[in-house]
Amino acid sequence: MxxxxxxxxxxxxxxxxxxxxxxxxxxxxxxxxxxxxxxxxxxxxxxxxxxxxxxxxxxxxxxxxxxxxxxxxxxxxxxxxxxxxxxxxxxxxxxxxxxxxxxxxxxxxxxxxxxxxxxxxxxxxNPRHWEGIVRFGCVTIDLGERRVMREGGTVHLSRTEYRLIALLAQHAGRLLTYDQLLTEIWGPSHTQGQHYLRVYVGHLRQKLERDPGQPEHILTEAGEGYRLVGVQ
The missing domain is CATH 3.40.50.2300 (Response regulator)
Incomplete structure (x- = not known):
């Protein structure tokens, strides 16, 4: 199946x-x-x-x-x-x-x-694993240079914030479950730590979304995980 x-x-x-x-x-x-x-x-x-x-x-x-x-x-x-x-x-x-x-x-x-x-x-x-450019809204992610820009200026992200947005960008359009994200970023011992994700997703929305309270790109799938949409 x-x-x-x-x-x-x-x-x-x-x-x-x-x-x-x-x-x-x-x-x-x-x-x-x-x-x-x-x-x-x-x-x-x-x-x-x-x-x-x-x-x-x-x-x-x-x-x-x-x-x-x-x-x-x-x-x-x-x-x-x-x-x-x-x-x-x-x-x-x-x-x-x-x-x-x-x-x-x-x-x-x-x-x-x-x-x-x-x-x-x-x-x-082949989920966007090339070292290329991913764009959504006014944000540009350069996966090769590990750099994030918004409206032409560099966005300063922590190591964990970058790993999270890069993972979502590499799988753009697809649902990544809480367990998948937690395992990839923090390891298998943290699969119950969904509060970690909520905190870091909140940080990313503050830095990358036009309206963090009404996100257009970093979306929550209730009870399942997160998805990055609107990628060009």
């Missing part, structure tokens, strides 16, 4: 497809949130901050390629297209707009699950 805590948003105007895919993927251990319109789908993406998107580009109220472009303005998570269009030009247009994979209807569930697993494995094995 696919690892738990993976969140998927499914956008498809066909009720039967949404039910079939949602039910099947839930049996594989995924949390699936479905939407029948582009507006509802964009709302679910903003609310859920999913690990993966499945999008039908045959929606009645918007061109699917335009929807992919709209999604890519704020999200870089893996996106798999479902479509009855089997022309090469349609596939090329979707991939050029930002889709990661393209599956033609009718499709077999085992193939869809295999493609999802492949995308998640690729994400897990």
């Amino acid at each position: 696919i690892e738990p805590a993976v969140t998927v948003v499914l956008i498809d105007d066909e009720t039967c497809i949404r039910h079939f895919v949602s039910t099947a993927l839930a049996r594989e251990g995924l949390a699936v949130f479905d939407a029948g319109t582009d507006a509802r789908g964009l709302d679910e993406i903003a609310r859920r901050h999913p690990d993966l998107l499945i999008v039908d580009i045959n929606l009645p109220d918007i061109d699917g390629v335009d929807l992919i472009r709209e999604i890519r303005r704020s999200s870089s998570v893996p996106l798999i297209v479902l479509s009855s269009r089997d022309r090469e030009s349609d596939k090329v247009a979707a991939l050029n707009a930002g889709a990661d994979d393209y599956l033609t209807k009718p499709f077999g569930l085992p193939e869809l699950v295999a493609r999802i697993q492949a995308r998640l494995r690729r994400l897990a094995s």
